[in-house]
Amino acid sequence: MAKYRDIADDIRQKIKNQEYTFGQKLPYEYVLCMSYHCNKETMKKALDILVKEGLIIRRRGAGTFVKDYDPAMDNPVSKFGRGLTEQYKGIKEVTSNVLEFEVVPADELLSEKLQIDVGDFVYHIIRLRFLDKVPHLIDITYIPISVIPNLKLQHLKGSIYSYIENVLKLKIQSCHLTIQAALSTPLEQQYLGLKENEPYIQEEQISYLSNGSIFEYTLSRQHYAHFEFQTVIIQQ
Template identity: 45%
Template sequence: MTKYMQIANDIRNQIVQGSLQANEQLPFEKDLCEKYEASKMTVKKALDILVAEGLIVKRRGSGTFVKSISSTDMSKLLVSNQFRGLTALYSNRKVTSELLKFEVIASNEEIKSKLNLENEEFVYSILRVRYLDNKPFVMENTYMPISLIPGLKRQHALDSIYSYIENDLGLKVQSSHRTIRVRKASDIEQDHLNLEPNDPVAVVEQVAYLESGSAFEYSISIHRYDGFAFETVIVR
């Protein structure tokens, strides 16, 4: 992930989590350069992203301020922030991946149904363990159509797949449908997530969609019981 995206993600998360309040002034660019050990141009690109998203405003002669966001817009932001991927969501922590499998396979009936594929298509089959601060956090089994996500490499899976999709391919992730269940961890999950026999796990099955409406991801994520929290926003 590029440095300016890391900075934008960190400031965005501070706004979402309430560390930066509405109308609060951000540090000056030179101070942000020192904080993030980045050039002035890199910080400017990060701030420009947040301006375009409507999160901050630049006031000539005064500085940069958090925009006064309505409760409805903040609700939408809280939801959309969940679609940015683990690397963006935990931008202030060390996120690493162990890649257990990266293959191209023919889609079976289940994958075709979940991704709404008319014919048998080739898809990426990716199995990885994601770590937060060097501790196992989640085990992800992901399928993506090559036709929608071309050029995906092993390095992208080790870094951030969503960053590649949005920044390199210029695609926008819009929504997802999730089903959450709880069950006992399997042997392989116990091994990779450092769990004890009979420990529970949260199983999140997801189909994610691009702005075009096309399903680009079918995934099954296995979360440690002590690191999983389900958050939702209900707007009347």
């Protein structure tokens, strides 16, 4: 494992063990570099992982601070990582039509998103997801083979997250989510019923295991009329 991942793992564990507590300022980067015997670039990569996981936050001119940590967040059912199947369990039937399933070498974009080397092999998956037999969204997913091995067609038709957790016994930790809109392409027009020049809503999701490894880069595209986002904002 790369050294910056080892460092991220160690700092993450210290946050969970409350060696670094909520609101506490982390040591300066040069101090951390000396503690972990690494250069600034390696430490920056390690801290970037924890920022994306939502464990720490950088405040310009002030430093890097620990965000509030709730151990319940380790349970993927309590946060983002339930996946569509678990999210609608007992509410609606979730089914998937696999449009594409292949292994491809990572290009520069995938290398950056998944933090792997250019040329490393990844699964390229396109699935049309249904709720009660009605098309709901298109998932375009890239998964590093080195992180999630032996993925089969049968797993894609069910729940990939279930395979990761129940078969591989890996723990899903967190994700970095970006939401944006874009004009539809023939793919969305064909499967989501969008017209030319109508937009889709896209959720770009980079997902992490508890060991800090990125296991998924997914673009989920929905019909604009079916998208809803809810959140709760608490002032501290």
